[in-house]
Amino acid sequence: MVDNHTPLNHPVITAASRKMKPDIHIPYLYVDMGAAVICASFMSFGVKRRWFALAAAVQLAISTYASYVGEQVYYGEWLKVRMYSRALAIIGGFLILASGAGEVYRQKPRSRSLQSTGQVFLGVYLICMVYSLQHSKEDRQVYLNHIVGGEVTLMLLEVVFGILALAFLSGCYIRLAAQILATILPLIILLIDGNIGYWHHTRKVEFWNQMKLIGHNVGIFAAVLILATDG
Template structure:
């Protein structure tokens, strides 16, 4: 049996990225429901008021369903970006739950990156049989959102004691490795923001991000017990980083 060609491998990776990103809405809604159930036990409020919360989640599931079945995927990816942007804005201005500044940076920067991922998907990137030319303006905007996410990651590694300790305690090399990651993430951010060498930057990030998800985000006990991050909030954050990884796969293979 002949080995798959490079083009076939790239196509499979692009399809995997699209699969992950289009199903993100299901995980996001599930983790939100579990988070608010977790809060109900201690009588804490959800981020969004209940009537609007169900409308928001219904819209997210609807968009995820149509994207998963490939029905008007570009349009529903754009709707998903708008829905997530509105949901994030409502959570931020609502102020029903107090978060530390370092946790706000983690939460809202990742949400912004996922919004960027939906914009990349809405541009037509990652389509196996592209019948219409991709919309470069949407893709460029999505890439800018990813660049902002990386800048926030650099900021957290430099100024957030919580994030710095998570890396220092769970990766070899200590401070040298952390500073190396700061440089790498900074350079990758410039690539996404400028639009130069985006495919190469995505390929590099596609290698680094799974390690971050596995060794940093995946250490749920550290975040939950030591940093007091709610269990299902941490699971939601992991899901967001996985969705960002899906976006990076698309850009790495079809950028």
Template sequence: MAAPSSKQVLRRLCQFGAFILTRFGFWNCFTMLMLFAERADVKRKPDIQVPYLYFDMGASVLCASFMSFGVKRRWFALGAAIQLAISTYASYIGEQVHYSDWLKVRMYSRTLAIIGGFLVLASGAGEVYRQKHRTRSLQSTGQVFIGVYLICMVYSLQHSKEDRMAYLNHIPGGEITLMLLVVLFGVLALAFLSGCYIRLASQILAVVLPLILLFIDGNLGYWHNTRHVEFWNQLKLMGHNVGIFGAVLILATDG
């Protein structure tokens, strides 16, 4: 049996990235429900008022379902981006739950990157059999959003004690390695913001993100017990990074 060609491998990776990103809405809704159930035990409010919360989750599941089946994927990817933006804005202005500043940066920057990923998907990137021309403006906007997410990572690694300790406790080399990561994320952010070397930058980020997900985000003991991040909120944030990884895979193979 002949080994798959490089084009076939890239196509499968691209399909895998699209598979992850299109299913993000399901995981996001599940973790939100579990998070709000966790808060109900201690009589804390959800991020969004209950009547609107059901509409928000319904829209998210609807968009994820149609994207998963490949029905009008571009339109529903754009709808998912708009839904997530409205949901995040409603959560921000509602101020029903107080978050620390460093946690806000982690949450909102990842949400922005997911919105960017949906815009990349809405542009036509990641389609195996593309019947329409790609909308470059949507892809460029999505790339900028991912670039802003990387800038926020640079900011957190420089100014957030909580994020710095998460890395310093789990990477060899201490401060030197941390500074190298800051430089790396900064260079990748410039690539995404400028639109130059997008495929190369995405390939590098596709290698780095799983390591961050496994060793940094996956350290539930640190985030939940030491930094008092709600358990299901941390799992929700991990899901965000998985979704970002899916978007980056698409750009790394079809950028």
């Protein structure tokens, strides 16, 4: 997709680049989709959930890397931050699931190393959110359209996200930090991500891409809920 802030004479924009392209080359795209469906199916039925959660984390890491290096589609820098930070957080969520966190009847002890790694990924995601609110006028504008207090409230949000990031990165007060984030994320999903008109029509984010970003944030919310109840 083409960012609306990119000039029409940008060297990346050609007749071919205006056509819809997947982020990954077609043969590998089908393999990636098949792997995702298999991992999701086994996790849903609770069959070797830890193993398939770990496999899903590896699969998503590979597909995200392939998308990044393939450069099939041009994205603006602000959109790259949104996309790749959420993908990283979803990988962290899979690692948290693979650690055994959230299991009602845990037959094996949880892997604290996997959980800690997943928490670090969530912390990096929150740092990227702070970065976007500070440096991305696209992100700043959509927040300012929906919060009371303008720049002051936006600054407070940046501080909150920064503190939560430190909690996840350090491993301190994880359950409390997850509970706070679990309270904030639904509002972000509904008011910020759910503003399809702003992202799709004003900022020229492809509809499918915005749906993917919403899905990623829902997945992040699920991972945070696990930590909020079993952190």
